[in-house]
Amino acid sequence: MAVLIQRAQLLLQQGRYQDALTTLKQHLSTSANDIDALFLLAICYLEMGKTEEGEQVVNNALSFAPDDDRFLYLKARIALNKNQYNEALQAISEAVAVHPYQADYFGMWSQILLFKKDYQGALQKAQEGLAIDPENLVCLNLRSNALFNLGKKEEAFSNLHEALEHNPENAYTHANLGWKWLEAGDHRKALEHFRESLKLDPNQQWAKSGMVQAMKARYWLYRQFLNYAFFMGRQKAGMQWLIIAGLFIFTQIASKVFFPLYVLLALVALSTWLIAPVSNLFLRLNPYGRYALTPQQIKVSTMVGGLLLVALLAAAAYWITAIPGLLAVAICSGVLLLPVSSMYAPESKKNKKIFRIYTLSLAVIGLLGIIFAFITNDYANIFVAVMLIGVFLYQLLANYIISRE
Secondary structure, eight states, X not given: OHHHHHHHHHHHHTTOHHHHHHHHHHHHTTOTTOHXXXXXXXXXXXXXXXXXXXXXXXXXXHHHOTTOHXXXXXXXXXXXXXXOHHHHHHHHHHHHHHOTTOHHHHHHHHHHHHHTTOHHXXXXXXXXXXXXXXXXXXXXXXXXXXXXXXXXXXXXXHHHXXXXXXXXXXXXXXXXXXXXXXXXXXXXXXXXXXXXXXXXOTTOHHHHHHHHHHHHTTSHHHHHHHXXXXXXXXXXXXXXXXXHHHHHHHHHHHHHHXXXXXXXXXXXXXXXXXXXXXXXXXXXXXXXXXXXXXXXXXXXXXXXXXXXXXXXXXXXXXXXXXXXXXXXXXXXXXXXXXXXXHTTOOSSHHHHHHHHHHHHHHHHHHXXXXXXXXXXXXXXXXXXXXXXXXXXXXXXXXXXXXXXX
């Protein structure tokens, strides 16, 4: 049976997860509590994106091997993927208590603290990992991330170049360096590292995502949006809400004091929701850019482009004919752009489903409003009003969920 374990390890190294899964299940059919096989099985599930199955294996193993640091580490990894940061910290601290000389564990600890926006704490844990293994690429990358967010950009870049000296063919490090150059404002250097990362690992999703952002960053307006996104991303959830509330209050004051400023601020706020899918539309015209987009990004950009076209045509038709139903079409199509543009933004499947159902419900209400407007010649009917309120509430819900994630 040891032969099956060795074969499964080899298959995992080759990225053949389904074959590894089959081999491990064959072994476990006769040795159900083989702790090493269960560990490989859990990794296999997690690499395949089957978090629930992986979590079940981890919990099962911990039920009869509660002090196995490997499963405590995986428990932390799963909790982090589910945005359960406190649970993740508890699990990784227990893993370190069992095995205090594993650098990767400190890397996981550092990563969790980065997600919690505790950059100083993340830096400390990365350095503790490097004290154990000075060439640990996970800790070197995370140390760079912490330094960058603490404003020590030169040291962060130096740290990443050091990581590349240790392993110049590490796709993750190149992707990380690409994102750092992108945040620093140099999209050309960012593209170089994203290309190198994808050359080394064509399936490196972080590099693919960065490639899309770097290509869109050629446009000045999108670069300003990226700067805003990076700035907000560095803030804790409470500060994000404070900034959003402050901008809302300032916008309301502007509407009373200087209306042109109010219009400008409203357009800026609207652009933060629409600029990503609209820019994806332009990127699809690029012979290379369209291949960098995911099917989901293509789908959203198509819907946003279609709604935008309908809204503009309906508005033009209303201006010519003064038919109230056409104005209802323009209003409903225009406001529906907001939920459609962000309905795939959440990371969790559950929240994605909530956003899609909410968006579909708004679309149905809007359609009823349009039909009612053509029948009654009242574009400001109850259905249109409910849709407008629903979109406003959607923005609050979306900001809350996305900032929490």
